Amino acid sequence: MDEMVSRRLEALLARVQRPARYVGGELNARVKAWRDGVTTFAFCFPDTYEVAMSHLGMKIIYDLVNRQEDLLCERAMMPWTDMMDGLKEEGIPLYSLENKVPLSRFDAVGFTLQYEMSYTNILHMLELGGIPVKNADRGEDDPIVIAGGPCACNPEPLYAFIDAFLMGDGEEVTLEALRLVGQGRREGLKRAEILSRLARIPGVYVPALYEAAYHEDGTLAAFMPTDPAASLPVEKRVALNLDEASYPEDIPVPFTEAVHDRIVLEVMRGCTRGCRFCQAGMLYRPVRERSAEKLFELAQKLVDATGYEEMSLSSLSTGDYSQLNELVQGLNARFANKGISLSLPSLRIDGHLEEALSDTARVKKSGLTFAPEAGTQRLRDVINKGVTEEDLLRTVGEAFAQGFSQVKLYFMIGLPTETDEDLLGIADLARKVAGAYYATPKGRRARGLRITVSCATFVPKPFTPFQWAAQDTLEEIKRKQSLLRGALNIKNVTFNWHDPEVSYLEACFARGDRKMADVLYQAYLRGCRLDGWSEQFDLDSWFLAFRDAGLDPQFYANRERGRDELFPWDLLDIGVTKAYLWRENELAHAAKTTPDCREYCLGCGLTRFEGACAG
Amino acid sequence: MKMLFVFRKDKDLRFIGHLDLQRAMQRALRRSGLPVSFSQGFNPHIILSFAAPLAVGITGEKEIAEIPLQLPVSPNDFLERLGKALPPGLIALEAVGQKDDAPAAMARLFAAQYTFAPRKGEEGDWQKLLDALPAFLARETIPYIRRTKSGERPDDLRPGILNLLEKNGELWATLALNQHMTAKPDQLLTSLAETAGIPVPLADTRRTALLDDRFNPLEQV
Structure with missing residues (x-):
């Protein structure tokens, strides 16, 4: 950045909110020199600094890439509106936090796709960084724009903006892709040649090398590679051994507070439960654990390197981690007397928790979170959430006896086959949880019962048994929310719900095809940005964007798909097969549950990946 | 200990x-x-x-x-x-x-010392600021609106300015910083610019010492 620009930046920083998020310089940030022969990568998080710095995946990749002598990784995030407008007015390009280099000067720029509502931010960040927004408009000197993360499992709505998608675990494929890009650029290869070579790396999808054709009704008719390098389907990459997989031993510690500002220990990846709404449970198969021994080692190094006062365990289902008790006790023994608290999120309610709970409670009595997801046993059977009312009430009873008094209950509304009876079951369950509190003897229970019931709107996602399902219309969701508002008017119970409009758009993008790229582009032109922040979200502009693109959102969100419909995401093989998903879909409609696949193999398709799964 | x-x-x-x-x-x-x-x-x-x-x-x-x-x-x-x-x-x-x-x-803190240096490109107006020093210090009161969490109220900056001089083109100030009286460095610059009749210049501000009521640095116990 030249001196004139940095002087203008200086003045800009003095007038924006929370400038600390735009200056870098955190403890453990890696500022590497831009030497010849080093491939430069900007890891872009398409949301604000506070969200980005809470994200484990970014820390893993940042650390992994920076450990390589021939590579470097710097960070960039979505600026808030004041900074974004300021950068434009002052003619300052969006820059990386480490060396303050404009995005356009990197060899590769990579976005993590964590949620659909961050997509407009990607377009804005490209524009702010001085990179043509559409991949077709990029020149030989522009960076190669890559993307990965959970939403890459349906990359098609972004096909016009991203040059290459990396599928599966980033530890595996990122280094290969970056080295290929860097080498190609140093050799002076044409952009098209670099992309074609990228497509030969297993797990890389280069959308420019495929064409899509549609039926008259708008559904996908065919999907064809146009380059011999392009494989179909593209198979995801899997890091089979987590103890051997790269994990950071120090992480940047933000000065300004992140949303989740703590040490995160990933104990496990994947989940065998098979909840039918859960995309992560399908995407991250097979289940892989990190050993308690390895986690103790990492925890000690991270504590020494960061000074964090809080640590949490992360996975899709920490209650299923086979060494949970040993781990929790070991961590407490090592760190409790140093004032470091341990929190255990997303515990399933059928684990044997008492031991684990009494250990956490010694350090910090935070609230407990449970996710029954549905209000009646019938509907929990439909979604294969193998949790009974008895389990829940027994576990909250134990928690109340341990001195916990705050319980959060998460539900979804709009699930397939849902009736009003299922909705009223949510209120019933909340009432019974309150009953379990009052059944705990007064001397044992803590004061201040607080039950929070949060209801999200169900979004059907690719690669789940509900990928064929229609989402409820906005009107229907609103009716259901107001029904629940009435039913949940209970003492000590708070009811939270989300705007269904956001979930509606999420549904459009989650199962969107290439045509949705037009909607995204129009919305970007209309100034949509930071759509995940309710104060910024502007539904009317989105409806206009659909109109501009000549598309109907109901086609994407509210349409039930036929069994044999070709889906945009069928071009990927993420492990589970469509046949397995359909079987599960049929079982769902019969309200029949499927056991955890550790009991016996359900033939989901993972055994096709060598060494992934015992079967 | x-x-x-x-x-x-x-x-x-x-x-x-x-x-x-x-x-x-x-x-x-x-x-x-x-x-x-x-x-x-x-x-x-x-x-x-x-x-x-x-x-x-x-x-x-x-x-x-x-x-x-x-x-x-x-x-x-x-x-x-x-x-x-x-x-x-x-x-x-x-x-x-x-x-x-x-x-x-x-509890021992009484005042703080500040140094103001012109930001690059702001040197022109800076001289006017320095030239206004005698007139500024000659004022018996320097009224301004103090913004606090509870609202705005009129206040006088003058008694909080314990010392103010020019040194090598920089502005050096000792400002009261205790429970009875506080003068803030940005207000000093604002009021001084007002006296000089110029817009508030961009300056690099450094706090160079924290002092007790005998004007000794706090670390000299």
């Missing part, structure tokens, strides 16, 4: 606010392995107090904090261990061991 220590907050950290600084300092103390004390409660934190919060945008050359220690530590040892643990931009300069019942630095 307790330890009083002096540290620098570099220009690179001028956008880090006081709460963020407190958190960064706590984490550094945790990394240092020094025998710190924790508060009681479910969210124990390291007991640490700063003599005076530093406003965002200002560099601190000799900031002061105090911390009780559970075991005796020599000042040199303290300085070395804290120094190694501090994040880039925070530099430990000096440590002074004190008895537990020694008066708190915060």
